[in-house]
Amino acid sequence: MKPDFALVPIEARRPSLFDRLFPVKRDLAIKSIFGVWGVYFFFAVSRILYGTPSNADALIVQRILMTSICITLTWFLYRLLVAVRGSGMRAAIFMLILPTMIFAIYIAVLDQIVVNDEVALFDFTYLLDPSDFASFDWPYIWDDAFTRYFILASWGALYLALSHSQDVQRMMVHSRQLERVNRESELRALRYQLNPHFVFNALNSVSSLIIDRENRQAEKLVDDLADYMRAVLTGGAQDMIAVEQEIAQQVRYLEIERMRFPDRLRYSVDIDPAANGWNIPALIIQPLIENAVKYGVSGTDQPVNIIISAQTEGDRLRISVANDGRVKRPVNRTDDRTTGTGTGLANIEDRLKAFYGENASLLLANNMDGMATATIILPDPSLIFQDIG
Known part of the structure; x- marks a missing residue:
């Protein structure tokens, strides 16, 4: 035919x-x-x-x-x-x-x-x-x-x-x-490498609320989780984000976690108005917030305070996440399961190096108030790697 x-x-x-x-x-x-x-x-x-x-x-x-x-x-x-x-x-x-x-x-x-x-x-x-x-x-x-x-x-x-x-x-x-292209792919891979275990925990919380017939709270938790995931996924094309947007997104994450730990999770935010004009890598502090919840709040029956702060110091921006407890810097990146500071912190360090070279740093310390503090120090945005030509 x-x-x-x-x-x-x-x-x-x-x-x-x-x-x-x-x-x-x-x-x-x-x-x-x-x-x-x-x-x-x-x-x-x-x-x-x-x-x-x-x-x-x-x-x-x-x-x-x-x-x-x-x-x-x-x-x-x-x-x-x-x-x-x-x-x-x-x-x-x-x-x-x-x-x-x-x-x-x-x-x-x-x-x-x-x-x-x-x-x-x-x-x-x-x-x-x-x-x-x-x-x-x-x-x-x-x-x-x-x-x-x-x-x-x-x-x-x-x-x-x-x-x-x-x-x-x-x-x-x-x-x-x-x-x-390789750097963009690397940054995208590093950003998507962030541990989404809180999604499973949030879904378990939704299941528990439904079983307990707390339908209104379950609905709110689902809406908050959907809003957070939408912001994370749709914002994936953005390499940089304003400080207030980044912290607002992490506050949304903390609100989701507080549904799981209503009596144990407390948080506060302190942003210097001068810091609002800075752009920072998207989701750069998410691993710090996640570690504070996972190994601070989940690891104790006592109330735990989480403090998020952002201040400018001359031509640099200092963003800190502090929580009650002590921190021990791992010897290598494979210690994440035991110390909670391996993969997440390595992710931050890799992304900072990809964006700023050696001009940015991540510091871990135990302060005098008995809090474990992780601090990201960022240079002026003009020091971000630019393509030539």
Whole structure:
């Protein structure tokens, strides 16, 4: 059974004339070739006009002819360099020696033929006459050939250098793009690495409230949990967030946890008004709040106070989370299950390094009031890593 439709091949775009003539780095090749010989033509014509010969027009036409020949042979040299690209520097150097030398001698001989005939304007019939090579001024030809060789070889070296520079710049741009993508992926992975165990605890609390027929509280807990998760997930595209938004989000989290520990969890917030204008990495203090609840409130039957504070100190921002109890810094990151300060703190340190390099820090301490304190010190937002270019 034949299909009721036919596959029509998409016609490939035919390359233009310039694409065929200059298949590699067209703009660079055209600009450099015409630039070099354009300068040569300018000086040649300037010398003719300065001498004011009687047949200046014919000489200028001859210079146009020779310049066109030079441009054509330079294009051939360009195609030779294109043909050996990827074959190593030795092949390119060979092209700049032997073929270039032949081109230079050929140009010098043609130039001698053209210059020796002082003809009328646009009269090129002499080019068809046989040449008497014995009558040529060969010392002048060799001197002119050396000059032409120097120009051709200089152009070839300039083209290779600029071509290599473009390749390096392109690789640097590509590398920066990869670095930016990798850093964004790393930050996103670190942010999503945050332990969501409180979701399971909150769902267990909802189940308990339903069993106890506390439907209003269960409904409120579900709404609060949904709002918090929506803020976390929809805010995933934001790398930075305002201080007040970050702390408001963590307060919402504490309200959810207080449904589980209504008699044991107490918290307070102290934000310096000057700190509200700062932007900080999203969810950067979430592991600190989570540890304070998990290992402060859950680990005792006594009421536990959690204090969140944010103050500016000169050109730095200090954000602290303190809770009743003592803290012991783990020896390595695998100690999270025993001390509660491994993976969460490692997550913060990795994200701070990704954002600020060595300009930010995380400090753990036991203060004089018997509270375990975790402090994040952030520099001025201008010190956040920026992409170059």
